[in-house]
Amino acid sequence: MPASDSIEIPNRIPVMVLPCTLFPHCLMPLFIFEPRYREMLRTSLESDRFFCIGTSDPDADPDNDKRSVAPISTAGLIRACVKHDDGTSHLLLLGTQRVRFVDWLQQQPFRIAAVEPVACENENPSLADQLVEEVIELTTDLAGEGRAMSDEVHDHLRTIDDPSTVADVVAHSFISEPHQRQELLETLEVSERLHRLSQFLQARIADQS
Numbered sequence: 001m002p003a004s005d006s007i008e009i010p011n012r013i014p015v016m017v018l019p020c021t022l023f024p025h026c027l028m029p030l031f032i033f034e035p036r037y038r039e040m041l042r043t044s045l046e047s048d049r050f051f052c053i054g055t056s057d058p059d060a061d062p063d064n065d066k067r068s069v070a071p072i073s074t075a076g077l078i079r080a081c082v083k084h085d086d087g088t089s090h091l092l093l094l095g096t097q098r099v100r101f102v103d104w105l106q107q108q109p110f111r112i113a114a115v116e117p118v119a120c121e122n123e124n125p126s127l128a129d130q131l132v133e134e135v136i137e138l139t140t141d142l143a144g145e146g147r148a149m150s151d152e153v154h155d156h157l158r159t160i161d162d163p164s165t166v167a168d169v170v171a172h173s174f175i176s177e178p179h180q181r182q183e184l185l186e187t188l189e190v191s192e193r194l195h196r197l198s199q200f201l202q203a204r205i206a207d208q209s
Contacts, residue, residue, distance in 0.1 A: 007096045009075045010047075014040045015054040015101075015111040021181040022053040022074045024095045025165050026172040032089045040110040041081070041089055049078040052099065054111065055182050069111075072118060072186045075099050095168075098185065120164045122190040128163040131194035135170050138201040142174055142208070164190045167197055175200055 016037055022028050032041050044051045053076060054069040076093040083089045098118040106112035122128050136157050160166050171184045180200050187193040 007077060009097055009099065009115070009117055010050055011116070012105060012112055012114050013075060013099070014044055014051040015069070015073070015113050016040060016051055017054040017056045017069055017111065019056050019178055020053060021055045021178065021185050022076055022093065022095045023168040023172040023181075023185060024074050024097055025168050026095045027079070028053070028076070028093045028095070030091050030093055032091065036109040038087055038089070041078075041091070043110075044078060045081065050075055051078075051093075052076060052101075052113065052115070053093070054101070054113075055178075055185075069101070070182050070186070071101050072182075073099055073101065073115075074185065075115065098188075118188065120188050120190055120193075122163060124191045125163075128191045128194060131191060131198060132163045132166050133158075135167070135194055135198050135201060138198060138205065139170060139174055141205045142201070163194060167193045170201075171197055174204070 016030075020028075032038055040051060052073040054073055056070075057068045074095040075097050077096050079092045079094045081089055081091040098120065099115040100118050101113045102116050103114040104111060105114055136154055140154070157166050157169065167184070167190065171181060175181050175184065175197070177200075184193055184197055184200075187196055
């Protein structure tokens with residue numbers, strides 16, 4: 001699992017607005033083809049290699065309504081990028097740390113936001129540890145969708161001493177509903193996030209049965 005806790009986050013970051021959510025400690029593959037985002041990518045690669053995914057409301061117009069972009073995001077670091085002859089690019093974006101958009105410094109041709117880091121809180125470590133085991137076990141019952149975790153991955157998750165990281169990795173891997181993903185990203189208390197994640201997983205299991 002990629003390490004990202006020690007990476008320094010810039011205080012202004014370009015933003016790519018999409019109806020999806022990037023979690024810390026997780027990788028997102030992207031295909032960059034729009035001219036404005038080609039320029040954004042070039043800007044990022046020439047500076048600190050960061051940009052955010054600004055999660056947009058599917059029912060709003062992200063180009064004309066600032067409120068359509070969720071206030072909490074994840075600073076993403078470009079880990080690999082391949083540019084093609086036609087100017088498009090494939091890349092892997094690593095989620096590093098939750099951030100909050102505090103101001104929009106630029107709107108066109110692509111957004112740039114002033115950001116501040118957002119800290120998670122683990123107010124009940126013993127409860128969080130119990131919920132970690134619960135959500136790991138629940139992933140076993142999601143077999144049949146090509147996304148089930150092996151015993152080896154389960155064992156690996158149990159070696160991670162940060163419940164917040166486990167919650168993010170499981171959410172990234174098993175939660176597909178956009179509003180649920182963003183809700184989990186914005187739930188900063190770790191036990192509460194794990195509890196909501198458990199509820200979402202149980203609902204998916206019930207839908208499959």
